[in-house]
Amino acid sequence: MLEQLYNAIFIGSIYALFAVGFALVFSVLDILNLAHPTVFMLGAFAALFAIGTLGLPWYVAVPFAVVASGLFGIALDRIAFAPLRRRGAPPLSAMISSLAITLIVVRLVELRYGGDFITFPSGTVPSFLIRIGDATLEGVRLAIILLAVGLMAGLTFLVRQTQLGRDIRALAENPRAARILGVDVERAIAATFFISSALGGLAGVLLGFAYNSVDSKMGLPLELRAFTVMVVGGMGSLPGAVVGAYVLGLGEVASLVYLPAELRDAFAFGLLFLVLIVRPTGLFGQRATDRA
Amino acid sequence: MIEATLDFLSAYSTLIALVGVNALLALSVWVTLYAGQLTLGNAAFMAVGAYVAALLERHLGTPFPLALACGAAVAALVAVPLGLTVFRLRGVYLAIATLAFGEVLRVILLATPITGGGQGLNGIPPTTELWHIYLSLAVVAYVLWRVQGATVGRAWAAVREDEIAAASQGIAVRRYKLAAFVAGALVAGWAGGLSAHITFSIEPNDFAFGKAVQILVFAVVGGIPNPLGPIFGAALFTALPELLRPLRDYRDIFQGLVLLAVIIYLPRGLVTVSQLRRTRRLQQIGAADVA
Numbered sequence: 001m002l003e004q005l006y007n008a009i010f011i012g013s014i015y016a017l018f019a020v021g022f023a024l025v026f027s028v029l030d031i032l033n034l035a036h037p038t039v040f041m042l043g044a045f046a047a048l049f050a051i052g053t054l055g056l057p058w059y060v061a062v063p064f065a066v067v068a069s070g071l072f073g074i075a076l077d078r079i080a081f082a083p084l085r086r087r088g089a090p091p092l093s094a095m096i097s098s099l100a101i102t103l104i105v106v107r108l109v110e111l112r113y114g115g116d117f118i119t120f121p122s123g124t125v126p127s128f129l130i131r132i133g134d135a136t137l138e139g140v141r142l143a144i145i146l147l148a149v150g151l152m153a154g155l156t157f158l159v160r161q162t163q164l165g166r167d168i169r170a171l172a173e174n175p176r177a178a179r180i181l182g183v184d185v186e187r188a189i190a191a192t193f194f195i196s197s198a199l200g201g202l203a204g205v206l207l208g209f210a211y212n213s214v215d216s217k218m219g220l221p222l223e224l225r226a227f228t229v230m231v232v233g234g235m236g237s238l239p240g241a242v243v244g245a246y247v248l249g250l251g252e253v254a255s256l257v258y259l260p261a262e263l264r265d266a267f268a269f270g271l272l273f274l275v276l277i278v279r280p281t282g283l284f285g286q287r288a289t290d291r292a
Numbered sequence: 293m294i295e296a297t298l299d300f301l302s303a304y305s306t307l308i309a310l311v312g313v314n315a316l317l318a319l320s321v322w323v324t325l326y327a328g329q330l331t332l333g334n335a336a337f338m339a340v341g342a343y344v345a346a347l348l349e350r351h352l353g354t355p356f357p358l359a360l361a362c363g364a365a366v367a368a369l370v371a372v373p374l375g376l377t378v379f380r381l382r383g384v385y386l387a388i389a390t391l392a393f394g395e396v397l398r399v400i401l402l403a404t405p406i407t408g409g410g411q412g413l414n415g416i417p418p419t420t421e422l423w424h425i426y427l428s429l430a431v432v433a434y435v436l437w438r439v440q441g442a443t444v445g446r447a448w449a450a451v452r453e454d455e456i457a458a459a460s461q462g463i464a465v466r467r468y469k470l471a472a473f474v475a476g477a478l479v480a481g482w483a484g485g486l487s488a489h490i491t492f493s494i495e496p497n498d499f500a501f502g503k504a505v506q507i508l509v510f511a512v513v514g515g516i517p518n519p520l521g522p523i524f525g526a527a528l529f530t531a532l533p534e535l536l537r538p539l540r541d542y543r544d545i546f547q548g549l550v551l552l553a554v555i556i557y558l559p560r561g562l563v564t565v566s567q568l569r570r571t572r573r574l575q576q577i578g579a580a581d582v583a
Binding site for chain 1: 330377378380381383384385388389391392393395396398399400403501505508509512513541542543544545547548549551552555556559
C-alpha cells in the first residue's frame with residue numbers, strides 16, 4: 001500500500017512537471033503545443049547523449065539536458081509558432097505545425113538512436129533503496145518528488161513575484177496592451193518557451209533515470225495525459241495543473257490495483273471526459289466554455 | 293494506354309483505395325470545420341462504423357451494403373447524445389472533449405470480448421471495391437458542394453463567422469452545430485465500414501489519437517474553403533509516403549517539412565494555391581481563417 005502510494009506520488013510528480021510547462025504555454029499564448037511530448041523525449045536523449053557519448057556524470061548531464069530542452073523550446077517557437085502568431089492564425093494551425101515538428105524531430109532521433117528502448121550505461125544513473133518497515137522504496141524517486149515540488153514552488157514564485165513573471169502574465173492577459181505598456185513581448189515569449197520546455201525536458205530526464213530506459217516514443221503516453229491534467233485543473237491554471245497531475249497519478253495507480261490492466265487508460269480519459277461535461281472550468285479555472 | 297492504366301490500377305489499388313477512404317474521412321471532419329467547430333471524434337466514429345459493420349456480418353450474416361449502412365447509422369446515432377453534451381464547449385475544449393470520447397471508446401473496445409479486445413477482429417472479407425469507395429466519395433463531395441449554397445450551408449458559415457450574430461439572426465446555432473457533427477459522423481462511419489473491408493482486420497489502436505489528428509491534417513492542409521480541399525489534402529498526404537519511398541529514412545522528415553510549409557505559407561490550404569492574392573485580401577478584412 002505504501003509502495004503504491006509512493007509510486008502514485010512519483011508518477012504524479014512527473015505528470016506535474018510535464019503538464020505545468022504545457023499549461024504555461026497554453027495560458028500565455030493559447031497554443032496547444034503538441035511538440036511538448038517531443039521535448040520530453042529530447043530531454044531524456046540529451047541526458048543520454050551527455051552521459052553515454054560525452055561521458056559526463058549525471059549531475060552535469062541533468063542541467064545540460066535541461067538547458068538543451070529550453071533552447072529547443074525557443075527554437076520551436078521561432079520556427080513553428082512565431083510565423084503563425086504574426087499572421088494571427090487560429091490555434092488549430094499551431095497544433096498542426098507543432099505536429100510537423102514532432103514528425104521531424106522523432107525521426108531525427110530515430111536516425112541516430114534507432115526506435116528501441118535504450119538504457120543508460122551501467123552505473124551512470126544514481127540508484128539507491130530506502131527501507132521503511134517491510135516496504136522497499138527506490139530512493140531516486142523520492143529525490144525526483146522533492147525536486148519536482150521544489151521546482152513548482154520556484155515557478156509559482158517566478159510567475160507571481162518577479163518582473164519576468166509580471167511580464168508573462170501581462171502577455172497572457174493581452175499581448176497588445178502588454179506591448180504598449182513597455183513589456184518586451186518577444187523576450188517574455190522566449191522565456192515562456194524556455195521555462196516550459198526546460199521543465200518538460202527535465203521530466204523526460206527524470207523518468208528516463210527512474211526507469212533506466214529511454215526511447216523515441218516515450219513522450220506519446222503523456223500527450224493525452226497532459227490534456228487530462230490541464231482540463232481537470234482548469235485550462236491554463238498552473239496550480240490546477242499540479243493538482244490535476246497528482247489526481248491523475250493517484251487515480252491511475254488506484255485503477256491499476258483495482259481494475260484490469262487494459263482499463264488503466266480508461267481512468268485518465270474517462271476522468272477527462274467527465275470533467276469536461278460536468279465542470280468544464282476544472283478545479284481552478286474561471287472562464288471556460290466561451291474561451292476559444 | 294488502357295492497358296497501362298489497368299496495370300497502374302492493379303499495382304496501386306490498395307493505395308488508390310486508401311486515398312478514397314481518407315478523402316471521405318477528411319470530408320467528414322470538413323463538415324464540422326466548415327461550421328467553425330474543431331472536433332476530433334471522427335476516428336472514433338470511423339471505429340463505430342467499422343466494428344458495427346464487421347460484427348453484423350459475422351454474427352447475423354447481414355449483407356455488405358446493409359452492414360455498412362447500419363455502421364454509419366449507429367455512428368450518427370452515437371453522435372447525437374455526444375453532440376448534445378459537448379457542444380456546450382468551444383474551441384480547444386470541444387476538440388479535447390471529442391478526443392477524450394474517442395479514447396474512452398478505444399478503451400471500451402480493448403476491454404470488450406465481442407470486439408476481440410486488443411487483437412481486434414480478423415478475417416473481415418475484402419468486399420470493398422474501388423468503385424464503392426469512389427462512388428461514395430462522389431456522392432458525398434457532390435452533396436457537400438451543393439450544401440454550401442443551401443440554407444444549411446449558409447447557416448454553418450454564419451455560425452463559423454460569428455456565433456452571436458448568427459443567433460441574433462434567428463439561426464438555431466446549437467441545432468446547426470449538431471447537424472454538422474452528426475453528418476460528419478455518418479460519413480466517418482461509412483468510411484470506417486469501407487476501410488474495414490479493405491484491410492481485412494481492425495483493432496482498437498487503428499482508431500487512436502494519431503488517426504484523429506491525421507484526419508484533421510488531411511482536411512486542414514487541403515483547405516477548408518470548399519470540399520475539394522480535404523480531397524486534395526487526403527490524396528497528397530496518403531500518396532506522399534509512397535512517393536517519398538526512395539527517401540526511405542528521411543520520409544517522415546520530408547513529410548513534416550511539407551506539413552510545416554503548408555501550414556505556414558498556405559494559410560487556407562492547398563486548394564488555395566491559385567488564389568493566394570485573394571487569400572491575403574480576405575485575411576486583411578478578417579474573414580479568412582476558420583476554427
